[in-house]
Amino acid sequence: MRIFRLAAGAASVLAMASVVQAQDGPQVQPVQVDASRPDWENPAVFARNKLPASATGFPFETRRQALAGIEADSRRYLSLDGEWKFAFSPGANRLPxxxxxxxxxxxxxxxxKVPADWQAQGYDQARYNNIAYPFPANRPLIPHETNPVGSYRRDITLPADWTGQDVVLQIGAAGSAYYVWVNGQKVGYSEDSKLPSAFDVTRFVKPGRNTVAIQVYRWSDGSYLEDQDFWRVSGIERSVYLMAVPRTRIADTFVHAGLDDANRDGRLSVDVAVTGAEAATARIVLLDGDRQVLTANQVMPKGQARRVTLSGQVPQVRPWTAETPELYTLVTELLDSRGAVVQSTARRIGFRTVAIKDGLVSINGRPITIRGVNRHEHDPETFHVISRDSMERDVRLMKRNNINAIRTSHYPNDPYLYELADRYGLYVMDEANIESHAYMDYANRAPRQRAKYQLGFDPAWREAHVSRVTNMVxxxxxxxxxxxxxxGNEAGIGPNFEAAAAAAKTRDPGRLISYLGWGTWGGISDHRPNWYADIYAPMYDxxxxxxxxxxxxNYKQPMIQCEYLHVMGNSGGNIKEYWDTIYAHPEKLQGGFVWDWVDQSMYRYTKDGRRYWGDGGEYGPNPGGDIEFGDGLLQSDRTPNPHLYELRKVYSPVQFDGFDPASGRVTVRNRHDFRDLSGFAMEWEVLENGVAVASGKLPPLSTAARRAETITLPLAGVARKAGAEYFVTIRVRTRDGAVPLVPGGTEIGFEQFALSTPSAAVAPTAAGNVAVTQSADAVTMRAAGASLEIDRSTGLIRRYTKDGQELTTGGAPHFWRAVTDNDLGVGSAGEMAPWKAMSETRRVRSVRVAGDAVIVTFDLGDGAATFEARYTMAGDGSVAVDGALTPVKEGLPPPFRVGLAFALPxxxxxxxxxxxxxxxxxVDRKTSAPIGLWRGAIAAQNHDYIRPQETGNKVDVRWMELSGAGRGVRVEGDRPLMMNALAFPYADLDRKEPGTWKSTDIVPHGQVTLLVDSAQWGVGGDTQWSDFGLPLPEYRTRAEPTRVSFRLTPFAGNGTTPAKARPAQATEVE
Known part of the structure; x- marks a missing residue:
């Protein structure tokens, strides 16, 4: 049997320093591991009898079949997906x-079902963990009695025509560890839950009926290398099949498809590894569509393992890039001594080079920009089992949202994803299935003992690290x-990673190495690149x-952040500022990968059948808490979260700046790395007070990649009225066939510029008589059929009516918001808590009349601050509202917002x-939302975040109208304000104890909420656990005198400009 072990000379009994996870910190104790321990507690054994790792491919019988690429059409393929007999054991000491x-x-x-995680099939408990191991950490030991095991059995019938061929069992992914038997005989063992295992079962199978058995252990010593921030589930997660292969066959190929020094002609060499004793001929055929452009072959005499390299050149090749994913088809064949094809494999290949050139990551000699995302494999029903449809949808969404790169966080993804990335154009950072986050954290707390704690320093784990990297390669x-x-990710540093980097480079010098190993670390000037990596890939800088x-x-490596912009919940502030910085330093900064692509919530259902987003607590106690997995650009069903729109805008490869209103000149920047702008159409539109009054198409541009040019918009003939506000918007759309998976006419970017900025002022009030009456409990103002009644005891509007129809009530000073995940994570919710109390409990100091105005003064927080609200009615029944916050107490924290809250029918x-x-x-996430005139249902204005929190805000609002049942009210500020209309009481969004609320709790009911603010704390989002998660200083509120002023105006009907407003629906992303 083939056993992968430590290098020769290693002691048979291994003494390892282990850390026991405990509340009072890490404890170190020696653990003896010897041959008496099971394989799944021995880091020196991670595979038995596996075939060597090889490139993805299938050995079809004919070229026609290979070109079609459908394994199920081959007589050599027998799928084992489907129903298996299954027994679940709660512990490894209770097996059948x-x-x-x-x-x-x-x-x-x-x-x-296979493939499936058994937790999705009704067995065992799914756990969501971040950092902490889901079992007592005492490497490499696993608790036997609480280590669940799944035993699988299936009977299959081997095709009769497989006689005389070898038979290989392929398991796409399962784990964390498993044994395989065929007909009762043990075949082998494997760890690494995200890479395939292949076993030669020729000597174990027999003609006719056969029994295949697999036993999967939920935890193993390999689990210490799989401490990722995701759902901890188990089972057989990718397809299982048997294949018949010729006795003499191609075992592996390594395609080297590069370019000559001029980046003009293609250089192709293919390393072909053949196993088996018979004489054979290896042949390659390169196709461009149906046209053969290259062929080469070589005869190999009888022998056992043989290797040959076949090569050739392709003049004037079309290079592959993510922007121009040009592919050729390479057919690799093996012919027998009679010249008959016995094996044929086809794969799509691209000619390109990867190198560090002039200090930058370069493709085909040109520097690139990474507009990337991190992608976990996640499905809201099946956990880690992902369909091809789901992968295709992900790639389609990425392409339509200007994303050009994926980091396969934090493990090799399903092979089909890489086919899609090749075909449609996405750069991939392929990541090994290595994360030992808890041990990294222990060491970061005691850096002088890093070598004691981190697995990267432990020689007993060296080959386990190296194998996971090289098998991925x-x-x-x-x-x-x-x-x-x-x-890998968040696994510390040490010689084991140096060895893994060296092994990867030795096998494949044509790609670059990335690794951080520190987690988030240090202050502004603390940078820690690894010498054995080609790029500096920090996280959350x-x-x-x-x-x-x-x-x-002093730092020479180009920076590409492996993770940045932790978009948990209502987040995603500062995206523009990140990219302003990246574009300001093209000599060193090359982008990054946002954390992350998709939420990891699960479908759960209420007793009455309503679906909601289930959190970790839905599956029992989980160290991941109630929000850890809600940090995606998309919800888990691929519905966009609002920050995706902001990312798409900032990631746009076509941008505009330097607009001159007088001349109409504007600079167009082509931020593509390879393609010009001939594949895109541009159009412009002028808005007058939000309504389009002029538009047109721009002449086609062919601006070269990474270049800019100035164009002139034809605005001279656009009439402009005094006092009106004008904006010009330029939009970029794809032409047919320009971008793979993106239909012609799809908007991929826009910019909006002010043409004029009128002085901000509320419209003049109408003349007329205003009557003010006072009673013991209220003050009432009346004019033109409108009535505003102020309650003396609460200081709030008891009712505001027009012709007897109720318009609004309330007007409470409001300084709190339903805390976001970032507010919780960085501690703002606790720091600002005094303002919550001041929003909920106020003392009315006085209610007094001054002419046509009623002035209400509130004392807040036992004298910590005051708020004065002045209501002045005009002759037309409209009401000017002027609010003023005055902090009194020294050292008050900033409020989340400053404004007033109203309730409508x-x-x-x-x-x-x-x-x-x-x-x-x-305020820090608005560049994707252009100024315009918008209209929609109030019930559609909130977003369904996993955990209810602040949502629905609109910034830079000139006016807002709320209407229904033939009447409405208009809110218009003396300057742009923030406004929010929600179809439920705002308090519904505020945080309750974990497990006591669900997203389904947020439904239209009760009165409509209207919030009018002059200031609100930004959403932030650089991180969710440090001061870097706070909004940037310019987007923070302050405990200082602050005013909010606007006018409430009643109207009849359904709005003053409904025919001109655009629907306030989600921006198209798919």
């Missing part, structure tokens, strides 16, 4: 003894989309830290506004 034998009766066993080495090998790195010439159902839209926006 002898179940692998064909005579063992499994008729009473239940069935389970072997599987994915032929994909042009893969340009980086990542050694804020823009100011990136700027510091770029300016320090439930039959008010429509909102229209002139401001930023159509989606929600915040």
């Amino acid at each position: 003894d002898g179940f692998e034998r064909p005579d063992y009766d499994v008729s009473a066993w239940k069935t389970i 072997e599987r994915d080495k032929n994909h042009p989309s893969v340009i980086f090998w990542s050694l 804020p823009a100011v830290k990136m700027d510091d790195y770029a300016r320090n010439w 439930t039959d008010v159902t429509t909102v229209e506004w002139y401001g930023r839209g159509p989606h929600e926006s915040y």
